[in-house]
């Protein structure tokens with residue numbers, strides 16, 4: 001099975017490295033600078049157990065068709081990627097996005113009817129200053145499934161059944177996507193609104209507001225027909241109210257670097273759906289306005305002054 005991974009960042013790089021370790025036929029579609037690094041140094045991947053280096057096939061334009069296209073970019077890159085991957089897609093190709101949120105599923109399903117499948121990854125990943133992909137904790141889990149609940153072909157199910165990945169193949173992937181989205185949005189709301197780590201927010205007296213943020217996001221999921229299961233709710237509450245916890249969201253980490261790239265995808269889209277369902281989400285709405293305000297100032301600063 002020929003696999004194309006689009007993006008060799010935190011998620012694409014980490015799950016791609018697991019596939020390479022297992023001998024899968026993987027090609028990375030990346031931009032020029034990343035291609036140069038990958039071609040000269042290979043893919044360097046570090047997890048809590050050590051560092052590995054893999055020779056990789058890195059391309060900057062699609063060179064033929066693939067059986068599975070894994071989309072591992074952040075949301076703003078998606079519209080361009082949807083067109084870029086077109087030559088890679090034959091009639092049986094499946095497209096597996098690893099993004100948080102939900103709008104990308106609608107976008108991919110519209111562009112490639114019947115070919116997008118659902119994917120959720122749980123990993124705390126990043127790229128360090130040297131270009132190495134770093135998996136910061138031992139968590140490395142993936143959940144996949146067909147959007148219409150049908151069974152995925154066995155060869156696709158087997159792709160990520162490799163050492164280092166805890167794989168679940170499910171028949172309710174939409175519900176799982178909503179569950180993850182509700183969690184990641186709640187985490188984004190509290191860490192971006194209160195600008196800090198969970199432990200500090202709790203120490204500052206924020207627990208009731210954290211619980212409210214979770215309730216808001218979960219109310220939207222329920223209104224969409226995907227109520228969050230009790231077990232996931234309890235896990236979310238535990239993670240976001242743990243005293244002393246250094247947990248933050250990727251949205252907040254991006255905000256610290258100045259650029260919360262997925263604010264609209266993860267929070268703006270959820271707020272828009274809440275409004276459409278008539279579900280009140282005041283903390284979510286406040287966070288969206290706060291991040292949009294930040295974004296306007298960021299973009300203004302990038303413009304040449306005096307023009």
Ligand SMILES: NC(=O)C1=CN([C@@H]2O[C@H](COP(=O)(O)OP(=O)(O)OC[C@H]3O[C@@H](n4cnc5c(N)ncnc54)[C@H](OP(=O)(O)O)[C@@H]3O)[C@@H](O)[C@H]2O)C=CC1
Nearest residue numbers: 007008009010011029030031072073077099100123124125
């Ligand atoms: N990081 C994490 O721990 C987790 C992330 N997620 C989700 O996974 C998704 C991907 O995030 P993540 O992997 O962290 O993001 P990263 O920013 O680490 O990686 C994305 C990569 O996409 C590349 N890229 C952007 N545009 C293009 C393009 N046109 N062609 C090819 N490559 C491109 C970027 O390359 P370049 O170097 O050229 O900019 C970058 O390396 C997000 O939706 C995120 O929310 C989910 C769970 C955990």
Ligand SMILES: CC(C)(CO)C(=O)C(=O)O
Nearest residue numbers: 121122123124184249250
């Ligand atoms: C919460 C976490 C780390 C789980 O994978 C995540 O998805 C993110 O921060 O984007």
